[in-house]
Amino acid sequence: MTPAARCSAAIEVLSDISERRRPAADALKDWGLAHRFAGSGDRAGIASLVYDALRRRSSAAWIMGSDTPRAVLLGALRLQQGLAAASVAALFSGERFAPEPLSADERARLEIGSLQDAPPEVAGDAPGFILPDLAATLGDDLVPELKALARRAPLDIRVNALRGSRDAVMPALAAFSAAPTPYAPDGLRIPIGADGRGPALHVEGEFLDGWYEIQDEGSQLAALLAAPRAGETIVDLCAGGGGKTLALAAGTRNGARLIATDGDPRRLAPIHERLRRSDAAAEVRTPRTGKARTDVLEDLDGRVDRVVVDAPCTGSGTWRRNPDAKWRLRPGSLALRTAEQTQVLDRAARLVRPGGRIVYITCSLLSAENDAAVAGLMSRWRGRFDAVPAADMLAAGPAALREAVRTTLHGVQMSPHRTGTDGFYVATLARRD
Known part of the structure; x- marks a missing residue:
């Protein structure tokens, strides 16, 4: 496929995403199945165009004066890839398989369109309803952080x-x-x-x-700040595919008793092969579903040294990798996630022994999922948990990280602008004796 034909295909996929409100990965997969002539390089090139357009959906629509899939792709070619109007016009030529030629208005907007007067949610390409929450954490770095979240991830x-x-x-x-x-x-x-x-x-x-x-540096650092120790009993409560489990095992040189589980047994499916491949030692406890569902950790209540909670969240810190997720975010989905975080933190609190610790991790920049979740646990458990100071947590990491991270009321926040990582939050709670 020519570059121009890839642009036409990207517009098709963006139209599908918009009309059916579906994840980009699903729309791209369906397009590939319907166009089997497209090779792997073509499919990858189309995916790159689609994801770049989603990263810059709001700002692209602003400079083009329209939010149609065509306009968003045009704006993204200018903003994300830095193409001049003449280069874009060469792609949008109207020739075989190419999109229709640029109108006079489109060409003018590509030449002079500016984000100078754009509001923060447009300049930063983020849903407006979460900006107050983000601003509470990011302060003057709000727009720079949002712009960093709109770039491609390493x-x-x-x-x-x-x-x-x-x-x-x-x-x-x-x-x-x-x-x-x-x-x-x-x-x-x-x-x-x-x-x-x-x-x-x-x-x-x-x-x-x-x-x-394959693991983002922020995720690696979150596992490092969890400060696992040989000889401990450690529960990875939301283990999923096992990325943190493997890092915890490596961090203790297999010297800890490590138990991995997840509320959704389907998410645990990849962990067994990953453990085998890496020589990591961990016990996987897979819960049953339906009427036979039981608590697979009941025997550990009050006996665990360290509970790592890589909590389900909105994933706002991973928008570089999943740009369509930010446009699907709704107030209701945030409320659902915070309720899940409350549930999993309370389960962690029952597991940890007196003197033990809970390490709470999210890939979110939202204070509602971070400091507020930690404060909620301390309030519900009425003085039985204390937040470990950020300085003490950071002592487990490299010295350079201490200068780069943003410290919050109860934890530390990594971010694309500050640390070049995904937006990971880490807090540690110590249970009183």
Whole structure:
């Protein structure tokens, strides 16, 4: 497919997403199934155009004076890819498989359109209803952080310390120009291409042999700040596919009793193969569903040293990777997530022993899911938990991180603008004796 034909396809997919209010991944998959002539490179190129348009949906519509899929793609080509009006006109030529030619108004807007007077929700490409919450956390960094969330995310991996050191793995990834991440001691960052794609690291021999996992540096740092210790009993309460579980196992050199579980047993499916591949030692407890559902952690109540809660959340800190998620966010979905966070934190509180700790993690920038959730637990449990000071938490991480993160009332907040990571929040609560 020509670049112009890819633009036409991207407009089709964006129309499908808009009309049917569906995730971008589903719309792209259906388009690929209906157009089997398109090769993997074409599908990837179309996906890149679609995701860039979603990243800049609001600002692109602003400069183009329209929010149609065509207008949003045009604006994104200008804002995200930096194409001049003449270059865009060459793609929108109306020739075979190309979109219709630019109108005089479209060309003028591409040439002179500006975000100078745009409100923050437009300049930052975010839903307006959550801006007050974000502003409470981000302050003067609100728009810079939102703009950073609209950029493409880097490709990070975590070297598995159970297999070897970061220095031992780097030569095998030299062809990908791997370089150490700024903060995470076991992290490597791989440059992505002009189309936003990184190499297929999951097919490399070192990955298949368990030498590394694909994991954002922020997620790696969250596991590091959890401060797992050998000899402890640790529960990963929302383990999902096991990314944090593997990091916790590596952090203790398999020296802890590590139990992984999740309220949704389907999310645990990948963890078994990942544990085998990495040589990580963890007990997986899969809950049953339906009438046979039981509490698989009941025997551990009041006995756990450290409960890690990688809580379900809106994922606002991962909008670089999932830009369509921000446009599907509604007040009702935020309320649902905060209710789930209350439930899982209360379960963690019953598990942890006197003197033990809960480590609460989200990939969110919203205070309603972060500090407010922590404050809610302390209020409900009436003085039985204290928030660990940020300085004490950060002592478990590299010194450079202490200067980069944003500290909040009860925790620490990583973010694309400050740390170059996804927007991870970490707080630690100590149970009184």
